[in-house]
Amino acid sequence: MDDARGEILARVRAALADRPAPAAVVRDYERSRSVPDPVGLLVERVADYKAIVHRVAEAEVPERIAERLAARGVTTMAVPADVPGPWRAPGVTWLPDEPPLALAELDGVGGVLTGCAAAIAETGTIVLDAGAAQGRRMLSLVPDYHLCVVRADQVAVSVPEALARLEPVRPLTFISGPSATSDIELDRVEGVHGPRTLEVLVSE
Template identity: 45%
Template sequence: MSSRETILSRIRDAQTLAPPVAEQVPRDYRTGRTMPDVERIELLVDRLVDYRAHVHRCDPTTLTETITRVLRDVGARRVGVPAGLHESWLTGFAGDVVVDSADVPAPELSTLDAVVTASTVTCAETGTLFLDGSPDQGRRALTLVPDVHVCVVTAESIEVGLPESLARLAPERPTTMISGPSATSDIELERVEGVHGPRNLHVVICG
């Protein structure tokens, strides 16, 4: 018997001994939790700040102005956007706006100073932003290569916890979960930012 056959045989034996699917780990998570809008947003802000993200509050009438100010403050001159981003969001930006597409090689995204996207849903309890590749969010590479990510979160898209957030996602869509700027620790426990994504995350909460 070959090594491959031995391994497959062991897998089949293990599956035979495994309990039926119905008897496996229960998935009875808490769902349907609600919280007043003010408290829900305050909880999200607290988590984002704890993760060292920059938080900006605005309403729909000042969204464009807020995005423009954030881009100006970070010194962005060349900004990438997904093809479906609302055109009015960058009308106040005086620099170059690059519309991303699958034809743009990922290494070329490093020439962008920042990227601006929307988001699908946000979990207040964990401070996690969910991007599912929708037209106003773009492909995964667009939000991982540039050093600055400006993400717009609407108040109505904020859920209390993970079960509520996941329930609003389409399982078949590619989902990127972002909890603060990209960061890790080296062997001496020194925090290193920007290893796997943007070093700077700016979250614009609109509503």
């Protein structure tokens, strides 16, 4: 059987020996683009995904975090252990994820507060990679409310530009609006695979 297969393949190779090699296909992708206001574009696209988004001054971030949590009546928040201290608003019980919180604890909190690794203006996508101020993936997927802080210098215009900033070996989570899915009748259901509510503070 192996001899017959080898003989057939040898005949095929001999028959194709005089064929010219195919030309190499070169695809020159556009890896970066310029827009007048990348942060403004991100804010617009994040809102398109039915997320709540605010454009704030960097110095106002702690105050706006406290304001948003008070508006929701949130009293308990999970948080990565390395989230900046000023972000932890008074009047809220903060549960650092160190040691890792149990699933039941995460399911019972009012929400989670994180930073991000990058944000993509054109697609309104926020990327987490378990790096600084982000914590492990489960931390941002289990609670029903996710409050995320994005710095202006983390905003990339295009997907290729954002990917160039990320480490592919890290656990990347791409977030485009609150978790949602739909059935064959196109009935939208939110909160199936992650937070039902995504709120974003874009600081500059």
